[in-house]
Amino acid sequence: MAYRERSMSLGDQREKSCHLFVKNFGHTLDDRRLYHLFSPFGEVTSALVKKSPQGQSLGYGFVSFKYPESASAAIRRLNGSTVNECELYVNYHQTRDERSIVLASYHMLQGTNLLVQNLERSIDDFQLQSLFSHFGTITSAKVMMKNKISLGYGFVCYSTVAAAQGAIEGMNNRTVHGHRLCVKVHEKKTPLQKANLRVSNLDSRVDDLALRRTFEKFGSIINAKVMTNNKGVSKNYGYVCYSSIENAHLAIEHMNNQRLGHQIITVTLDQPKNYNEKRSKSESSAETLKDNKIVVRNLSPQMTENSLVSLFSRFGTVFNAQVQRTNRESECHGIVTFSSRSEAERAIWELDGHCIHGKSIDISLLADHENSEDSRAQRVVSDQTDDLSSDEETLPGMDNPQKKTNLYVKNLHPEIDEEQLHKLFSPFGDIVNIK
16 A cells, blocks of 8 residues: 555656647657657657648647656756747646646636637638737637537637737737637636546445545545445445546546556546436437547557556547556557547547557547458358258357357367357457357
8 A cells, every 4th residue: 555655646647747748849840850859858759740630730749758857858958949940838748627727717817818709711720820929929829620620719828918908909800811800808617527436346345434545645535435235335336526627537547447455446537417318319328438439559568548648638538548458468459538529539630650659559439440340350250151051050049040140260270269269259249159
């Protein structure tokens, strides 16, 4: 337990301190040049320049080091330096949730975050920033998109209130590309988010107090409860409610797939009670969730769940990340669950084919992956019922000709037994029997 407490302390969040956000380096820097810019400070595990759908650099990106000391040195030396006649900004990377929690109230109160409405649909982030740049220093400019198509509005955030007010006076009601802009302070309040976690596969000896003590190191807990039956016996799952969504995500990052007692627990965000009621009755929630999941293949063996969260959280809210293992050995592929399909697609667009820890990773939606696996199974394994003579032995559970789906598998290696055959075909659906 002492080791666990040390590993979960703030000082040991080393991996999180290895990831940097870099911006204002112009539009000519690519992944390779970004890598070489930061490599003098230590071993760089990944360098990624964000690009538009047309392949043009967006002027910002992400760099990850193997050691946090290298990242710290890069910030000290490169932040504020000049690259391509631009003043470079280098700092630690924050997830979307972390940025919204830390900055949302500041921007709301200070009036530096502007809502720009009625944008012409061809205007992108670059053009939006260019339109507003002469009023002051812009910390971020974003056109809101859906399926890579502009929604006709965006946000511009300034470093000072004076700059924001100047932009309102200069740009509100101004016509740009035939569209009269509406520019105002963004006053939408940050909605309260549930921060309830479900903890599954609990050791039977874990009670409310042990659950609270395990999770309170990640932030203020409102309540912690292990579910029991009417005899007081644990049902092996429980709930932890945090006072902030940031703390809940931190707990997921550090505790999901970790050992508590004698069990490996699963920690996920608990959906509100009316979550499924909001869906169409004809829509399967399980199928919908597949749309938010991606399969990441060809991972480095040293990649962990925490590494996956750190790698993909820049694209949205990561509900869960799992590295597939056999006997605790990585199978070099994993599954990442986002809060929406658009976030999953963005991750695929930006990272598919990139080299991470020396491996070129392959990413696809889980639903597409399963469809391709089904097709592959149909190509590799053919239904050979015509080859079976009428006097062959009928396998138990396969005696209903109207319901059975029998597959005949040829050319098996002599050493493959029933257990291995079952493992080979089980990803494609429920198996009634195998022989």
